[in-house]
Amino acid sequence: MATFRLGAIASIATRIPHQNVAKLQRINLVRRMATGAAPKKPTSTLGLAVKGMAIGALVGTGWSGYSYFKGGPTDHMLHEHVGPKVLDKLPDVKIMRKVVNPNDDSGLDLVLFQFQTCPFCCKVRAFLDHSGLSYSVVEVDAVLRQDIRWSDSKKVPILLAKTKSGKYVQLTDSSMIVSSISSFLRDKKQDIGELAKYYPSISYENDAGRKVFDIMNKYFLMYQEKKVDNRTKEEQEEERKWRAWADDHLVHLISPNVYRTKDEAMETFEWFSDVGEWGIHFPKWERDLMVYVGAFAMWGISKRLKRRHQLSDDVRSHIYDACDRWISEIEKKKTTFHGGSQPNLADLAVFGVLNSMEGCQAFKDCLENTKIGPWFYAVKERVLKNRGNVL
Numbered sequence: 597m598a599t600f601r602l603g604a605i606a607s608i609a610t611r612i613p614h615q616n617v618a619k620l621q622r623i624n625l626v627r628r629m630a631t632g633a634a635p636k637k638p639t640s641t642l643g644l645a646v647k648g649m650a651i652g653a654l655v656g657t658g659w660s661g662y663s664y665f666k667g668g669p670t671d672h673m674l675h676e677h678v679g680p681k682v683l684d685k686l687p688d689v690k691i692m693r694k695v696v697n698p699n700d701d702s703g704l705d706l707v708l709f710q711f712q713t714c715p716f717c718c719k720v721r722a723f724l725d726h727s728g729l730s731y732s733v734v735e736v737d738a739v740l741r742q743d744i745r746w747s748d749s750k751k752v753p754i755l756l757a758k759t760k761s762g763k764y765v766q767l768t769d770s771s772m773i774v775s776s777i778s779s780f781l782r783d784k785k786q787d788i789g790e791l792a793k794y795y796p797s798i799s800y801e802n803d804a805g806r807k808v809f810d811i812m813n814k815y816f817l818m819y820q821e822k823k824v825d826n827r828t829k830e831e832q833e834e835e836r837k838w839r840a841w842a843d844d845h846l847v848h849l850i851s852p853n854v855y856r857t858k859d860e861a862m863e864t865f866e867w868f869s870d871v872g873e874w875g876i877h878f879p880k881w882e883r884d885l886m887v888y889v890g891a892f893a894m895w896g897i898s899k900r901l902k903r904r905h906q907l908s909d910d911v912r913s914h915i916y917d918a919c920d921r922w923i924s925e926i927e928k929k930k931t932t933f934h935g936g937s938q939p940n941l942a943d944l945a946v947f948g949v950l951n952s953m954e955g956c957q958a959f960k961d962c963l964e965n966t967k968i969g970p971w972f973y974a975v976k977e978r979v980l981k982n983r984g985n986v987l
């Protein structure tokens with residue numbers, strides 16, 4: 597079964613001379629199309645996707661699964677290939693807080709549009725904090741989403757980064773954000789606006805005839821000088837593999853686990869409300885609506901998600917397996933982190949996804965029933981140590 601996603605097959609090396617990128621992309625497209633028609637998705641996909649989108653908008657979590665309901669392995673027929681959007685100035689939005697690191701000498705000027713407990717946003721924050729970067733945060737109202745109305749992307753995270761020309765380039769997709777900023781940090785001579793062009797948004801039609809989107813090269817770092825990455829090719833490949841695993845596998849285990857029962861779903865939404873400060877940002881009736889309606893809806897939807905991802909009723913066993921698999925990978929290396937003595941992008945991706953459920957019973961159960969704890973808290977310590985001051 598041809599199951600790889602376009603972004604994950606992008607190229608064969610991380611060091612891609614600029615002139616070769618377009619060629620590689622053509623090759624990738626050919627490879628992608630050469631995979632032929634993949635098995636059709638069940639017809640319930642569309643209905644589930646629509647419901648998921650609506651509830652996701654309402655409750656503010658917008659779990660990742662829905663993006664995959666709209667596309668994925670069965671997609672074919674490239675339609676468009678669009679570079680990143682560039683804004684002349686920042687949109688008129690309310691910055692809710694800033695993370696300011698006096699040691700940040702990157703020269704970057706970043707604004708993150710996010711939902712606090714979205715696993716993709718957690719991934720991006722883990723990366724930005726671990727990298728010691730300063731950034732501003734716009735907490736997007738998950739119901740009205742007026743703060744991302746200026747954008748063609750309806751999902752968070754979105755990161756706006758100031759380019760050398762003084763304009764702001766829009767980075768969408770958590771993995772693309774991490775790859776493009778990480779590429780920049782390895783070679784600060786590059787312009788973030790130019791780098792972003794190596795991660796075009798592509799759209800194509802899936803078997804159901806629906807237009808779907810993905811980001812090309814999203815797990816690949818782009819830089820000119822080999823010396824800025826002294827890791828072996830295998831190490832780089834491993835990092836990409838596990839970053840993709842976090843997006844394509846781990847993230848799908850979150851909803852079925854944190855909304856497993858009505859009580860757990862309520863508890864989860866109460867936690868979302870606490871960490872997202874919904875009590876401060878929304879009137880009480882709206883907060884309560886989000887918590888009660890959201891919890892009930894997600895409890896129902898998580899059952900369908902469970903079936904879609906072919907999970908057994910014992911959903912905990914799947915997340916325990918995932919934690920075990922990840923930890924055994926690190927144990928094989930006999931290092932503290934997947935990246936060795938320092939977390940790499942795979943550590944930060946897995947940490948970010950798990951971090952999105954840290955306040956939930958599911959996470960407590962993972963701590964009790966797997967060996968994820970020491971690694972998780974070791975990454976957390978590094979992330980918090982490098983993070984700037986939250987103002």
Ligand SMILES: N[C@@H](CCC(=O)N[C@@H](CS)C(=O)NCC(=O)O)C(=O)O
Nearest residue numbers: 657658660714716751752753769770
């Ligand atoms: N592939 C995207 C997925 C982002 C995503 O699905 N975000 C959710 C929040 S967790 C969202 O905005 N959903 C709203 C929607 O689908 O309309 C990424 O990695 O950033």
